[in-house]
Amino acid sequence: MTDALVAFLRARLDDDERVARACAGDGSWTVEGLEVYAPGLSDEVRTHAARQDPARTLREVEAARAVIGLFEKAGERMDRAMSDSDTVVYQEARIEQRAFRMVLLREAVVHKSHPEFRQEWRP
Numbered sequence: 001m002t003d004a005l006v007a008f009l010r011a012r013l014d015d016d017e018r019v020a021r022a023c024a025g026d027g028s029w030t031v032e033g034l035e036v037y038a039p040g041l042s043d044e045v046r047t048h049a050a051r052q053d054p055a056r057t058l059r060e061v062e063a064a065r066a067v068i069g070l071f072e073k074a075g076e077r078m079d080r081a082m083s084d085s086d087t088v089v090y091q092e093a094r095i096e097q098r099a100f101r102m103v104l105l106r107e108a109v110v111h112k113s114h115p116e117f118r119q120e121w122r123p
Helices: 001-025 043-051 056-081 087-109
Strands: none
Touching: 043 056, 043 087, 056 087
16 A cells, blocks of 8 residues: 555656746746736735645645655665664654654545545545
8 A cells, every 4th residue: 555655656756847837937927026927816816826836836836745755765674674673763763663654645636536546545
């Protein structure tokens, strides 16, 4: 289940990155401060659009990938500790990995409408 969760999240992050990079380069909208020039839209809609700036999305993708990396490093530490018969390090890494897994489950729920989302990933 965990491998599938990580694969699912990586695919969604790749999707987000691809769209953000495409939007950043097409020049169809501009952000000035927290305002998007879009005549006819309410202030709230323009502010919301500005907050979805492609650069922000790319930072969010980078942050989520870092959490996946921390999750995987904790798993690697668990494996090493198991082979070294180091129960203290194993337990520390296990607790750490479980905490990161909870974060990843919350990241996955953002994409709950995606057809590949599994109900078992609901926290």
